[in-house]
Amino acid sequence: MKSFSVLLSFAVIAAASPLSAEQAPLGAGLMTSYPGFSLDLNALRLVQIEGQAPAWMTELEKIQAKAQGIKFFDITETQDLGASARLQTKPSFPSLNATKKVRPILKTLSTKGPKENLKKFSSFRTRHYRSDTGKQSQQWLLSKISQITKESASKSLQQLITLTEFPHSWGQNTIIVKINGSSSDDGVVVIGAHQDSTNMWPFLPAPGADDDGSGSVTILESYRALIAADFHPERNVEFHWYSAEEGGLLGSQAVAKDYETRSVNVLAMSQFDMTAWVKRGTQEEVGIITDFTDAGLTKFNKELVELYLDIPYVETKCGYACSDHASWGKAGYPSSFTIESSFENSNKNIHSQNDRIDISDEFSFTHMLEFSKLAVAFAIELGGWSDSKAA
Incomplete structure (x- = not known):
């Protein structure tokens, strides 16, 4: 080597x-x-x-x-990730047909929870995966997800939800929430973000409000709205908050390797990394990454944006191994990635002490809400909805 x-x-x-x-x-x-x-x-x-x-x-x-x-x-701990990728079969993605289920939930999404949650989440000195505060922030997020589940999900739905920590040797664990599907279909739909943050020099403060505190609370709001609507999916729907993305996609690689080893049938994975920034003087857009992503799933994401969001998408690229979707792609699973804007217009305060909520009015919670809509639509259109299981 x-x-x-x-x-x-x-x-x-x-x-x-x-x-x-x-x-x-x-x-x-x-x-x-x-x-x-x-x-x-x-x-x-x-x-x-x-x-x-x-x-x-x-x-x-x-x-x-x-x-x-x-x-x-x-790849220190995941050198064989993708070894059986050739065995994975890539599914085709359906025409959008769940508007009657999706649209009412979109109206229940709010900036209130994301504002409160991100204020707390970005208050830790750093969420670096090898720091004590990184472990503390992960435990806080775990407790917040548990609280939301208890407060928002019906009793019947709570019986279908499992909340687990995927352990890592460095101490900050990945969080996985699974809403078990009602059908015999073993397909899994994954929605992800990364919970860790870093300064370019890791020992310095890293509030990580946008990278990726924004994505973390964005999908948390989607999860809250779905379970509050008593979402009983037909297929398994999972929400993942990965550890150690900033260290070289360590957490998501470990999870993807585990799923690959167990031959879990992941139908689609959608990554939400940085969802808050609207650069001054630019059009508000959803950046859809077109390189190192699955073409079919990317097309499906574009259709979701056009049907359910109030802003358009822009195609953009971010390069090799640029976020956790890459781990799933390496394992042979269809993965996609949406970001706050075109890559060149994204937040340049990341990996610094200035990645804060209050750094600029370019940091927008209403922009984040568009991505929460996308995650809700992704979950329902691909996960299905079992009316027979509704409470």
Whole structure:
């Protein structure tokens, strides 16, 4: 396997946000530890960059690569992810036919919950996956999901819902909520976001309001509205909040590997990563990622936007391994990714102390609500609705 220094010389620098004036320079004088962190900068990790053989690099070299806009999978624990991908069969996606079920729920979506939840979620010093506050934020999110389930779901629906932690060695666990389907169809519909945050220099504060606090509370609001409407799906519908996306898609790779190993029939996975930013002077749009995604599912997402949202979509690209949908694609499952805008118009405050709710009026909770609509429509149109199970 090649060394990182050789690999870096050949790597294509992707269009990720570069270090800005507000982000910490990766030079001398920066703290190399912080109370509550278990991050060893000299630890070796196996990393995969597009078009290159996997290479060993240190955690520090991973940080430096990320700062240069290089996107990668950290495959140290998931080297065989996708080994049986050829066995997966990709389904066709149906014509939209659930408007009578979807539209009433869209009217119940609110910015109230997302505002309250994101204020709390972004108040942790950092949600870095190797920090104590990252573990605390995960436990807070778990308790909030549990509270919403108890307050919003009917007794019959609560019996169909399981809330679990998918454990990881670094301590911040992925959260998986499953609404069990009523039919014999073993298909699974997955809606995801990542819960962790990072500063470009990880020991510094990282409120992560947009990246990806926004996506996390966006799908949480969708979940609340669905269960409040007594949504009894025909197929299994799952909501995932991944750990350690910022470390190289570690959490989602672990989950996707588990599902692949167990031959779980994932019909579709939709990722929500950054849903809040509307750049001043630009048209409000939904960015639909067209590279490294499933073409059929991406087309389906476009149709959902056109039918159910109040704003148009714009096609955009984000490169290799740019969010958790990539883990599912690598495992052979159809995956898609929607983002707040075209990639070039997205929030440039991410990975810094300035990724805050109050940094600008460009941070919009009404914009986030459009993505909550999308997740609701995705769940119902693909998960189905069992009227016979309604309470």
